[in-house]
Amino acid sequence: MKVRAQMSMVMNLDKCIGCHTCSVTCKQVWTNRPGTEYVWFNNVETKPGLGYPKRWEDQEQYRGGWTLDRKGKLKLKGGGKIKKLTSIFANPDLPLIDDYYEPWTYDFETVVNAPLSDIDPVARPHSQLTGKPTEITWGPNWDEGLAGSQETAMDDPLLADMQEQVRMAYEQAFMFFLPRICEHCLNPSCVASCPSGAMYKREEDGIVLVDQDKCRGWRFCVSGCPYKKVYFNHSTGKAEKCTMCFPRIEQGQPTICSETCVGRIRYLGLVLYDADRIEEAASVPDEKDLLDSQISVFLDPDDPEVIAAAREEGIPDDWMEHARRSPVYDLAVRWRVALPLHPEFRTMPMVWYVPPLSPVVSTLELDGYEADPDDIFGAIDSMRIPQQYLANLLSAGDVGVIREVLHKLGAMRAYMRKKEVLGEHDEEIAPQVGMTSAELERMYKLLAIANYEDRYVIPQAHTEQGAEMMKEQGSCGLDFDGGPGNCGAVEAKPASSSPIVPSADDDGFDLIKILQGGKR
Amino acid sequence: MSAGAVFLWVILPYVAIATFLVGHWWRYRTGQFGWTSGSTQLMERKILGWASPMFHYGALAAVGGHVIGLMVPVAFTDAVGMKENTYRWFAAIAGAVAGAVCVIGLCGLIYRRATNARVRRTTSRTDLVVYALIAALIGLGVWMTFAINLLTSSPYDYRSSMSLWWRSLFTLRPNISAATGANTVYQVHAILAWGFWALFPFSRLVHAWSMPLQYIGRPWILYRSRYAQAGRGR
Numbered sequence: 001m002k003v004r005a006q007m008s009m010v011m012n013l014d015k016c017i018g019c020h021t022c023s024v025t026c027k028q029v030w031t032n033r034p035g036t037e038y039v040w041f042n043n044v045e046t047k048p049g050l051g052y053p054k055r056w057e058d059q060e061q062y063r064g065g066w067t068l069d070r071k072g073k074l075k076l077k078g079g080g081k082i083k084k085l086t087s088i089f090a091n092p093d094l095p096l097i098d099d100y101y102e103p104w105t106y107d108f109e110t111v112v113n114a115p116l117s118d119i120d121p122v123a124r125p126h127s128q129l130t131g132k133p134t135e136i137t138w139g140p141n142w143d144e145g146l147a148g149s150q151e152t153a154m155d156d157p158l159l160a161d162m163q164e165q166v167r168m169a170y171e172q173a174f175m176f177f178l179p180r181i182c183e184h185c186l187n188p189s190c191v192a193s194c195p196s197g198a199m200y201k202r203e204e205d206g207i208v209l210v211d212q213d214k215c216r217g218w219r220f221c222v223s224g225c226p227y228k229k230v231y232f233n234h235s236t237g238k239a240e241k242c243t244m245c246f247p248r249i250e251q252g253q254p255t256i257c258s259e260t261c262v263g264r265i266r267y268l269g270l271v272l273y274d275a276d277r278i279e280e281a282a283s284v285p286d287e288k289d290l291l292d293s294q295i296s297v298f299l300d301p302d303d304p305e306v307i308a309a310a311r312e313e314g315i316p317d318d319w320m321e322h323a324r325r326s327p328v329y330d331l332a333v334r335w336r337v338a339l340p341l342h343p344e345f346r347t348m349p350m351v352w353y354v355p356p357l358s359p360v361v362s363t364l365e366l367d368g369y370e371a372d373p374d375d376i377f378g379a380i381d382s383m384r385i386p387q388q389y390l391a392n393l394l395s396a397g398d399v400g401v402i403r404e405v406l407h408k409l410g411a412m413r414a415y416m417r418k419k420e421v422l423g424e425h426d427e428e429i430a431p432q433v434g435m436t437s438a439e440l441e442r443m444y445k446l447l448a449i450a451n452y453e454d455r456y457v458i459p460q461a462h463t464e465q466g467a468e469m470m471k472e473q474g475s476c477g478l479d480f481d482g483g484p485g486n487c488g489a490v491e492a493k494p495a496s497s498s499p500i501v502p503s504a505d506d507d508g509f510d511l512i513k514i515l516q517g518g519k520r
Numbered sequence: 521m522s523a524g525a526v527f528l529w530v531i532l533p534y535v536a537i538a539t540f541l542v543g544h545w546w547r548y549r550t551g552q553f554g555w556t557s558g559s560t561q562l563m564e565r566k567i568l569g570w571a572s573p574m575f576h577y578g579a580l581a582a583v584g585g586h587v588i589g590l591m592v593p594v595a596f597t598d599a600v601g602m603k604e605n606t607y608r609w610f611a612a613i614a615g616a617v618a619g620a621v622c623v624i625g626l627c628g629l630i631y632r633r634a635t636n637a638r639v640r641r642t643t644s645r646t647d648l649v650v651y652a653l654i655a656a657l658i659g660l661g662v663w664m665t666f667a668i669n670l671l672t673s674s675p676y677d678y679r680s681s682m683s684l685w686w687r688s689l690f691t692l693r694p695n696i697s698a699a700t701g702a703n704t705v706y707q708v709h710a711i712l713a714w715g716f717w718a719l720f721p722f723s724r725l726v727h728a729w730s731m732p733l734q735y736i737g738r739p740w741i742l743y744r745s746r747y748a749q750a751g752r753g754r
Contacts, residue, residue, distance in 0.1 A: 090573050191742055
């Protein structure tokens with residue numbers, strides 16, 4: 001047994017309102033730089049929808065993640081080491097920038113300089129790749145809230161096996177939001193795909209990072225990640241990815257996406273795992289067993305044997321204390337109401353999702369189910385978001401897993417409603433879903449009340465272990481060339497990869513002239 | 521012996537070699553962050569899909585050809601019983617294939633860089649100089665292979681002229697007359713090549729040294745400790 005700690009996240013999809021605050025604050029902190037205009041370490045997708053980049057979930061197209069070879073051994077779907085080295089001059093599976101979108105800005109200068117006129121001036125969109133005027137035809141969130149989905153949603157890979165059940169007619173449509181960051185996988189295929197050895201998983205907290213000095217721009221991490229959460233900075237020629245805001249995490253603070261989440265949907269905490277068992281657990285033949293096998297590598301932080309082994313591995317006692325209070329361990333392992341995103345990619349992702357239940361509530365109210373908790377379970381089967389769709393997203397297609405989670409969430413609602421509204425303690429609800437009333441109340445406190453200190457249980461890094469850190473004192477740590485940090489130590493960067501090419505120089509469309517003409 | 525000859529065939533090579541060595545030492549120590557293939561595949565992948573492998577494989581084969589042609593003396597091929605005629609046909613045909621593949625690839629790469637606005641925008645001034653030098657070198661080299669070696673009844677014997685001079689540089693007794701008496705096209709090719717080597721450490725060409733062969737024997741997943749040594753395997 002080799003005990004390691006992993007900083008892990010849970011997102012409660014029931015409460016995500018799709019406001020994109022997480023995406024915006026993340027972008028401001030990390031990818032507001034030339035070469036990363038198209039990059040969103042955190043993005044929020046509308047499901048069903050194509051996602052970002054388009055159809056990222058379709059591994060027959062992108063060939064990310066792992067698969068099993070004929071002997072049942074784990075191998076990269078994008079091919080082995082020899083294949084990678086021989087195709088290094090042109091990666092066959094790399095997405096094109098248009099699969100994400102062509103980043104753009106607006107020609108604000110023309111608007112600012114426009115003369116007084118009867119006509120309102122407008123800012124034309126300009127490509128940030130070429131600087132030239134551009135037509136905006138796709139964006140990171142083009143099908144937001146099902147906009148235009150009658151034309152695009154059927155290309156959602158998750159709908160492939162359920163076309164019959166899904167109607168895009170407005171009154172029958174369903175949708176929910178899916179915020180996505182790097183999964184900081186236990187079995188990261190991006191790390192395995194990197195020929196340079198520039199990508200690594202941190203032993204202390206499991207955060208997956210790219211060494212910017214070692215990266216040589218071979219691009220296999222981009223195609224190797226099935227979640228498409230490693231990006232190519234076309235200005236620096238290096239790969240970049242979500243860092244789980246490690247400078248904040250090390251200080252015991254939540255990531256910027258979590259900190260600014262207005263819906264309080266995010267949870268951060270430690271999970272202990274057995275590093276010796278990962279390959280075996282990721283290799284189970286049946287995809288539907290992957291969830292159970294992933295859960296099986298996690299270690300109980302209350303188990304004396306685990307505590308002894310952890311101490312041997314040098315995991316500090318205060319980290320063990322944090323692991324015992326971890327909301328992620330509660331939601332994903334103890335109660336099993338949070339599920340991994342696409343376990344069938346075999347990367348053992350460590351960002352977990354509580355599936356959305358909300359539409360059930362309206363079903364309940366409409367059909368008068370309210371009074372009888374038994375009917376909640378009936379209602380779950382007829383809820384608007386098809387369970388098959390959630391299963392394709394979160395449980396390798398296993399509907400039974402989804403139903404079990406939704407029943408637990410339904411039971412929590414029923415129990416708390418009786419308690420709060422009717423003042424009754426119905427002790428019969430919890431056993432139906434294999435929990436206790438006390439657990440349901442704790443789950444309610446965590447999911448519904450969601451206090452700050454319950455959501456984020458983050459131990460500080462033990463920097464006293466690192467004499468090296470002394471050398472870094474007073475420096476910024478992120479202010480390398482092209483890096484996100486700028487503690488005033490580096491030159492000001494240009495705002496964009498391609499500064500705006502004035503329209504007059506490009507296609508002769510000169511707004512100022514037109515406006516001046518209009519004034520006459 | 522004229523001052524010009526000494527400059528071209530002694531001073532220029534040694535300055536280029538010194539620049540090459542010191543430049544790499546400096547770049548490796550200070551320029552790791554800029555050490556990258558500088559790929560533009562994200563911007564355009566259709567032409568790159570065939571042009572880049574053709575260019576790179578052709579160029580690697582050509583590098584191999586240069587190693588044989590410049591480093592293996594006539595005495596060696598004679599000793600192993602390879603006739604001059606056999607050597608000439610082997611070198612000319614292999615060189616012609618490598619050169620043709622490389623040129624087609626390079627044409628594709630130049631075309632996409634010139635016509636695709638997104639790719640052109642990422643092109644630095646150093647990139648332009650590298651492109652110009654490479655195009656001139658490969659153009660001359662292919663001309664030499666086809667016109668002066670393959671499709672002629674009297675192939676030029678560079679092994680008893682340019683190769684002698686090239687090897688003499690590394691024994692620190694430059695054989696200037698072997699170079700001054702050589703074919704003019706070969707001379708221009710050699711002079712441009714020294715410019716190429718001098719520019720090498722300061723351009724994106726350094727990614728050639730990063731060919732990741734160590735990937736083959738490596739564990740899949742790499743772990744690093746924040747405080748300890750790098751790269752412990754699973």
